[in-house]
Amino acid sequence: MSNMREKSQSNFDIALFGLMLDRALSKSLQAQLSGALRDLLLGGQDFSGTRLPASRLLAQELSVSRTTVVSAYDQLISEGYLRTKIGGGTFVVDQLPHLAPHRTKTVAHPEPPQAWLPFHSGVPDQTLFPHRIWSRHIERAWAKPDTHLIGRPDPFGWYPLRQSISAHLSAWRKLDCSPEQILITSGASEAFDIIFRGLLEPAQTAVVEDPGWHVLRTVLSAVGAHVHPIRIDAQGFDAAKIARQASLAIVTPSRHYPTGISMPMSRRIALLAWAKQQNALIVEDDYDSEFRYQGHPLPSLAGLDGLKRSIYLGSFSKLLSPALRIGYLVLPETQLSLARDYISRFGSRASLIPQPALATFMNSGEFAIHLRRMRRTYAKRQAHLISELADNGHLLDISPDPAGMHVCTPLLPRLRRQVTDKMIANFAQNEGLQLKALSSHCVLPDPPQGLVLGYAAFDERTLTSAAQKLSQILLQLSQP
């Protein structure tokens, strides 16, 4: 009880000393102060019986005259909010006078939390994230920050995090690089800003995969790049199809987005040869290679290249949360000075706040444990989704994917004759399903028809009902 009293006392003092009186306002300082006090007492917290700071002390803290404070106190005594005690001191009364309700600062959200809709792809299940452990890592990092944390920030990001990432890449992606080659970013979109504004001459030509990540085209045209999409085949991207001069190829060799095709070694070698012959750069977007359920992930293309002409793009948004806004670039030695120059001119955009915690989270092994748990969970969820969709085998080409967070299921002729994937996506939208049409990832004519179904963020019950809804839609649309 006395603890509660002390607590509310100190909350009260903090709030009181935290008041901001503004001499620029027409309202008098005394009126501002009594108004603020009134708001505070009616603000929901129970301050009954707490003692107000001595007028001299509060006057000093707010840098106003003592008279201002005294008359504000008197005002509220006359209104019945405060009382003085024999022996001195001003206190909050136990029974606040009843008043008409009035505006107080609220921190309510305007709308309920927006859940991810079923089949939304590329988002992890954040309810399974070890939030308590993670929050302790952040708290430890900042309670007594390392002098490196409060000094001049390293423009490439928190060095120990870059060390952890380099260790992770060498163990997991067969990519050997020094921490100095790693640049922490706020995500893929900033990464492409850096590449196009910092590393390349203006208005360069980039070849991209079609189908491919639709955001990429927006980002590239915003930085003034000429974009040349190339239709992929059953083996993914084919460098032999690059018809014209280009200074950059942006690819997803581990798992083509969104089809999930893994680029065979022969294609990788051909692509590296193209880059060498054209003196071009390759960007390897390795967006979710950590989630592999069977077989061996092929070593990264950048690793195969020895980071001579390849830039490796990584992210933590699929591992922890999209809201983390932490990704990274691994750059060839030859590109480091250009990148440094870019950052010195534009500044870095990645917040330092999560970076030391992410480093200790990785070094403690908790990162790997979480990763492996998620891998098991996501594998189960994929298997569950596929079994729930089994009845649609005559409409969709449903085959298990050895990796990733979504499956891409091509439409079979019987369905394709009746409907397009975009029509299905629209119908699904109305049923509260966030599936994507494969063709909406394309710009070239005659796009492949299929459905991109994200499953990682959804438990089996949600996937079951979502699969049932989808099956009904497909049945309905497949009728001639």
Place this chain on the structure above:
Amino acid sequence: MSNMREKSQSNFDIALFGLMLDRALSKSLQAQLSGALRDLLLGGQDFSGTRLPASRLLAQELSVSRTTVVSAYDQLISEGYLRTKIGGGTFVVDQLPHLAPHRTKTVAHPEPPQAWLPFHSGVPDQTLFPHRIWSRHIERAWAKPDTHLIGRPDPFGWYPLRQSISAHLSAWRKLDCSPEQILITSGASEAFDIIFRGLLEPAQTAVVEDPGWHVLRTVLSAVGAHVHPIRIDAQGFDAAKIARQASLAIVTPSRHYPTGISMPMSRRIALLAWAKQQNALIVEDDYDSEFRYQGHPLPSLAGLDGLKRSIYLGSFSKLLSPALRIGYLVLPETQLSLARDYISRFGSRASLIPQPALATFMNSGEFAIHLRRMRRTYAKRQAHLISELADNGHLLDISPDPAGMHVCTPLLPRLRRQVTDKMIANFAQNEGLQLKALSSHCVLPDPPQGLVLGYAAFDERTLTSAAQKLSQILLQLSQP
């Protein structure tokens, strides 16, 4: 003791279960595991006597065969790292065998912390920041995250933070806006991306102040804007001098950067009239208005305008830390849908991690307390710096500035006859002083000559010795 033992036991288990074995590597899984175990035991932490997990359990965790684990254990028993006990169980020996030192993951920094050099402007004194309180706010926010925090993030940023900012602006800058008009960014550079890529037609003309923030020109040309600098006068920016069509004026009315001039009301009204007549937008960059030491801050230009044609640009980097990477835009109602569309295409870049903590830090009043403490400290430091430079009154026009984190001191004729401000800045650089030449903030001919001296981040001892160094340089350079 038993606690220590338990602690090292659990550290050991975490590290062990956190191992990542990679089937893609040529090295066998058994060799990888025994190697990792060896690294762990020699990794610096004392694990002597700790018990290893049962082979079945570890095998399951790492999804390898039990044989792999057993043979890895046997390998290390034969090497003398592990021993078995009668009654079963495998343990770490008390005396590790001596071995040649070998590589272990280090988290050492490659270089000592980079302190800000004296006179570096625009950085707060982070050693005075209440890190412990702040870290508790972050920990509280994420230990059991609000469902809004782990759901689909609001593209404009954490709503309660936007509420706190709106309350702060209305109390402190006479700027009334709804939280819906506030967009959280990763800083000014992203803010201008949003304005130029999202709100304006491509290749628009922007008028800017000369002298002005040098980074701004870089950012504007990167987004393809045509930049027209206008030389300011003793009253700051003058809309009457805008000679040509422009769709945007970017100004710092509260405190012109870097001269500190506050734009008088007449000029503000003229600028708003220009914007109306040209159907143009105004960006008010209010980069450090919170630090005012005397007099009344004029209400914000955007407030005067009622946010009809003005965009207000705010930041927390000057208040807390540049590494926070949290700023915000306040947008006119008419611009909201364009901004929403931009964010939906490019995504937001501000990390969500610090946002809930920043909101509670502001609501608790601790933000205002810190602000007022810093204001007192910075005012003292400015006064101290000015008194330390008093002897140079015949060379520099040193007058107190009622606000800000730096002083801008014009060169007096006697000095100007001998030297330019850039020459002084170069000399100072060699002496370890990070002062900026006023003329380096200009692109127009005949730039004004002066020194920009940041004082906020430096204690009085540092300022004294820096001022002495500077005085010597000035004395030396002022000799004919």
